[in-house]
Amino acid sequence: MNSFPHPNDLNNNQPIQVPYLKQIPDIIELQPGRQLFLDDYLWEAHRTSMSPCYHQPAKFSGNPILWPETAEETDPRFPPCAIAKSGGVWFDDRYQLFKMWYMTGYLGYAALAISRDGIHWERPSLDIVPGTNLILPQEVHPDSGSVIIDHNATGDEPRYKMLMREPNPVGPPWIDNFEALLYTSKDGVHWDFRGKSGPMDDRSTMYYNPIRQKWVQSIRKWHPLACRARYYHEGDHFLESARWTEESMTPWMRADCLDHGKYFPAQLYNFDAIAYESMMIGFHQILHGPNNPHGESRGEPKLTELYLSSSRDGCHWYRPDRQPFIPARREYGSWEFGYVESSAGMCCIVGDELWLYYSAYGGDPNRITEDWRTNGMYSNGAMGLAKIRRDGFASMRPNYPGSELQTRRMRFKGRHLFVNATTVGSRLSVAAIGTDEKPIPGLSHEDCLGFVGNSTCAQIRWKNKDLYSLEEEGVRFHFKLDRGDLFSFWMTDNLEGKSGGFTAAGGPGYTNGRDT
Incomplete structure (x- = not known):
């Protein structure tokens, strides 16, 4: 018998439990690629006032x-x-x-x-x-x-x-x-x-x-x-x-x-x-x-x-x-x-x-x-x-002006943060939260240049700092947005925003199944 996944009782018509959503680690080791909001694995419910919104093509x-x-x-x-x-x-x-x-x-x-x-x-x-x-x-x-x-x-x-x-x-x-x-x-x-x-x-x-x-x-x-x-x-x-x-x-x-x-x-x-x-x-x-x-x-x-x-x-x-x-x-x-x-x-x-x-x-x-x-x-x-x-299966949508979303603590590779978002005239800003639960100096909301507009690949910048040297520390990202949709975020060293993630059945401009 295969050891993975564990056998399910097909006599039971209840939704199957997803084990990694029941035991989320204290520090998440992020897979390369855009981080989607198709489940609640990445964000902390008690620090989030945005709601998942599911979309159809x-x-x-x-x-x-x-x-x-x-x-x-x-x-x-x-x-x-x-x-x-x-x-x-x-x-x-x-x-x-x-x-x-x-x-x-x-x-x-x-x-x-x-x-x-x-x-x-x-x-x-x-x-x-x-x-x-x-x-x-x-x-x-x-x-x-x-x-x-x-x-x-x-x-x-x-x-x-x-x-x-x-x-x-x-x-x-x-x-x-x-x-x-x-x-x-x-x-x-x-x-x-x-x-x-x-x-x-x-x-x-x-x-x-x-x-x-x-x-x-x-x-x-x-x-x-x-x-x-x-x-x-x-x-x-x-x-x-x-x-x-x-x-x-x-x-x-x-x-x-x-x-x-x-x-x-x-x-x-x-x-x-x-x-x-x-x-x-x-x-x-x-x-x-x-x-x-x-x-x-x-x-x-x-x-x-x-x-x-x-x-x-x-x-x-x-x-x-x-x-x-x-x-x-x-x-x-x-x-x-x-x-x-x-x-x-x-x-x-x-x-x-x-x-x-x-x-x-x-x-x-x-x-x-x-x-x-x-x-x-x-x-x-x-x-x-x-x-x-792109990434449009689900988004996090603000419930009211000043809504926030805070991720769980994560380790990642890359010094640049990108988002896929539409802000409906409001400003999306991001702070990086350190191990002391405070914004990292230079990476606060006040230091963030923010993003206003509609883009599937927009870089988030701060005035004088990037994410260099933070990969192994484990940080949380804290997003603020009044209106619109946040579809995904990701970290990369590529200034064009290439994520390194999987590309499904491919497409023009992609090779070998990866966004590189």
């Missing part, structure tokens, strides 16, 4: 950005689809291109699309199946999985890793727990088969956790009470992480009592994660129903939506906001009527924004078939884009 007005068009995507043997549910969207820094590994037709074929701007997508002609953009032979049919760009690959090690689970066969007898296919590639186009995983149900995925330097398998398995639930298995290397048995994987996550069902009790349909700045960001795909026979009889997709979570270890996930982060639009005729899904990569950094790619289905009431694999319930899948301010 705005959906791109030009959605969908990719829809079924080609012969493979509209093959009449499959419901028409062009979705990245079994691949991912990344910015490939080696080629300076956005890349989308995606499914053509529901349960059809695996393909690659590329883009120079992340909005307009091309389908390159590749040599796997001449005249198409397919990346695997046509006898391989994707259902679920992930494609990961491995920034730690060195030498001759393949940089691209793929987990690919094929569809459940038509029953009876029903077979829904079997192995996935494992592939690696040096260019993201030509893939080598490397073996099979342990047994999994459909909609299983994987991610890389750079905080613990582990590959993580997010395994779906049926549970008698939780129904669709997740089990965990990790390894130091991609192939190692996929070698599990029914006995060695760890009971991990399920929908809990705060997940409100709409057609039946909520279930955890899928879970994806990515490292962003100093934390990891997760998407819980929550299923609200209805059941499969209902959707198949009407050609309507089930309702799943994406909910935000965060983690500081990549194993235990905190979920304070239960509003859909990326919702469906449950209106007849909508391209995103249901099945809102994330994929590997999750978000790219583009300028001052995070671009979040997701898939959704419109359905087709005219396509009613007995074979669920060809039913209109899975028709007209397409890709959408949502945008949010």
